[in-house]
Amino acid sequence: MDIENLLNGEEQGAKIRKKELVKHEGNEPLWIWKDGKGGYEELLGKVAEPIRKKLMSFQINKIGKDTIEEIEENLQSNLNEIKGVKKGASDEKYLNSSWYGEISGYLKDKVFESGRVTKVQKEALIRKARNFIIEGDDLYRIERGRRKRCVLEDEVAGILMMAHAHDQGGHFSQAITLRKLKDYYWPRMTVDARDYIQGCLVCAKFGTALRSQSSARVKVSEPMELLGLDFVGPFPDFPGVSKKWILVAVDYFSRYTWAEATNRNDSETVIKFLKDKIFEKFGVPVGFYTDPGTHFGKKTRRFAESYGTIWCNSPVAAKRAVGMVEKTIDILQRVLKKMTVDPKEWSNNVERATLEVNRREIPHLMHSPSQIFLGFNPSGPLEVNYPTEKRKSLTSALKIDVSSVVLEDDEHSNKVIEFLANRMHVYDEVLERSELRKEMIASKYDSGVISQRSYNPGDMVMLFDHQQAGKKLRPSWRGPFVVKGFGGDMGRSYTLRQIDGTSISRHYHGDSLKRFRLREGYLVTGEEESLPVYQNIRLGRATFKLPKDLRTVPGALVPNV
Structure with a gap:
């Protein structure tokens, strides 16, 4: 090394580049100090004077071994002072840490581990070490001018317990707990805080249920594919009134409703209702979708499956899963309340209320459940007291001659085909409008999903x-x-x-x-x-x-x- 030129350059204020101080043992360099940031320009201000005093009494080409070792000692002492390392402040706890051992060793002794052999690996460690400093017995990480104490592996659990679950910890969320730890640092800090809090049984028992699952849409293409079932009640007790429940069934495609006032809400009642009201009058649907109540248990399932239909139960306490029947029940109850003047007569008005529910036009479908399911809307007091033109003409014709309204076979066949074609058009229109409505509702619902969660067996x-x-x-x-x-x-x-x-x-x-x-x-x-x-x-x-x-x-x- 050209030490004379180095000293002359420092005296003249020259900026020396690409110099390096090398100690050799045989032909192998033991350590190298290169110029650059933290190099000679900063180094000379600290070490030039002690070096000058030693070298002035020697010839440059006759420096002894003892002198070189003393120079090295001065260099190391001043370098440690630059990096904030005080001689004698070594702490084995960081050297033995898998997180900080390499950084601590480099900051103390400027040595690289045997695994870092390439220049890129060494430069990566140097860059990483610039964010750390040793003071006393502790290692600190510097982030945005803030010094954070480095936490060792065996300290993590204790620090997290004090910050989260201690008597004054508060059992706060991950975000708030991390803010409490803003003066501490360790790798995987965010993940560890999450895992620690997820393992806190006290926290796990409290909190609100968040929406984590996207909407699941039921797809049906025609009536009697899927029916929903549920009970309404119990209704108040009235003298002489034995009915306490209403059993409701809804067709998912047409929204057509069946309802009956019942004495009990058990499997026998459900079986009798299905057999008398649906199976023997409208046939057997493909499947049923109900809540997991005891009245829809194994006995009811076995009965339905004996007819060849599929019985599906919704998840526990998931009202939205059976939203179709819940919405229908809500409408039926509102109609029943308004139709019932004397509360004791509520059970006598169930069938009339059901008729009106089926006769109403559903706005987004633009047809009533009766029109979709039956192909026509049953006449009520409105049509009787204020008849339409078609009803008037038929009434007049029937009064004159019944045969005048009976069509010939060909004409009748054409009318039947026209009726069926109109029904198919209604089906297509209802299916299209229903899907649009479902997409709109699903989009609105899914926008409220906080985070999508999924679970695997064993979780x-x-x-x-x-x-x-x-x-x-x-x-x-x-x-x-x-x-x-x-x-x-x-x-x-x-x-x-x-x-x-x-x-x-x-x-x-x-x-x-x-x-x-x-x-x-x-x-x-x-x-x-x-x-x-x-x-x-x-x-x-x-x-x-x-x-x-x-x-x-x-x-x-x-x-x-």
């Missing part, structure tokens, strides 16, 4: 408790449970099982689920709440009593020792 989830959610100081969620598979709601509902493996009947919509993640690795605090292996899904029932040693499992994944 742990919490189940939203719709009845307890509205009560003060009561948990809104139950669980955790384990996803067993997919339900029947077009990939948007799931079947569950208990942690001990016991299957849970019925299936649950994805909007009623949220993920629960067991903590593992360095996120385990050792203070996690134990998880119940069995919970009774039915509200108001006591927890099933398993042996004490089987009733709970650890609330985190702890590796076997």
Whole structure:
């Protein structure tokens, strides 16, 4: 190295480029210091004077080994001071860390690990190390002028517990918890905060259910393909009135409605209604879609399947899944209320209210359920008291001669063909308008989906408790449970099982689920709440009593020792 030129250049204020100080042992360089940022121009201001004092008494070409070693010591001391490293402030805890070991080693000794052999790898480490500084026994990361203390692996769980779940932690969300930790840093900080909070059983039991599943549309192309069923009631008790329920069936294509006042809401009532009101008068539909009530249980399913129809249950507590029948029930109840002057007579007005519901024109379809399903609109008091031109002419003709309104075979056939053609036109029009309406509703609904969630078999989830959610100081969620598979709601509902493996009947919509993640690795605090292996899904029932040693499992994944 040309040290004389280096010193002369510094005295003259010249900017020296591409110089390097190399210590050799044999033919192998032990370390290299190149010019550039943090190089000679900054270095000389710190070390030129001590070096000058040593070199002035020697010939440049006769520098001894001891002198070179002393120069190296001065260089290293000043370099450490530039980087904020004080001699003697070494801390083995960062050197042994898989996160900071390489950075800490480079900042202290300016050495590279054996794995970094190429120039690109070394430059990458240098750039990364510029964002870190060692002060005292701690390593800090500098972000936008803010110093953040670097957290070691074995400190992460404790810091997260203090920030989130401590007595004064508040159990806040991931975003707020991260704001509390704005003066700390470790790799995977955001992901670890998410995983830690998802493993907090206290947090998992509270909160609102968010819309996480997109809309699932039912596609039907003609009447009697799919029917919905549900009960309305119970209605108030009145002396001499035995009816307490209304059983309602709706055709998904035409919106045609069947309704009957009943004494009970059980399977026998449903079976009799289906047989007398639908199967023996209108035939057997392709399928039924109902809520998972006990009156639509195994007995009703077996009866329907014996006729060759398919019985499908909606997810638990998913009213929107059976929105067609729920909307029809709402309209029927409003009509029934307005038609019933004396509340005790409500059961006598059910059939009349059903007729009016079927006679109404549905705005977006531009036809009534009766027109779509039957091909005509039944006449009511309006048409009788204020007859149309067609009704008047038929009435006059029938009074004169009945044979005058009976058509010849050919003419009758033409009228039948014309009627059927008109019905097909109505079907096509209804199908098109219905699809447009469904697309509009689905688009509006999907815009409210916060984030699309999907679950796989084996995932742990919490189940939203719709009845307890509205009560003060009561948990809104139950669980955790384990996803067993997919339900029947077009990939948007799931079947569950208990942690001990016991299957849970019925299936649950994805909007009623949220993920629960067991903590593992360095996120385990050792203070996690134990998880119940069995919970009774039915509200108001006591927890099933398993042996004490089987009733709970650890609330985190702890590796076997």
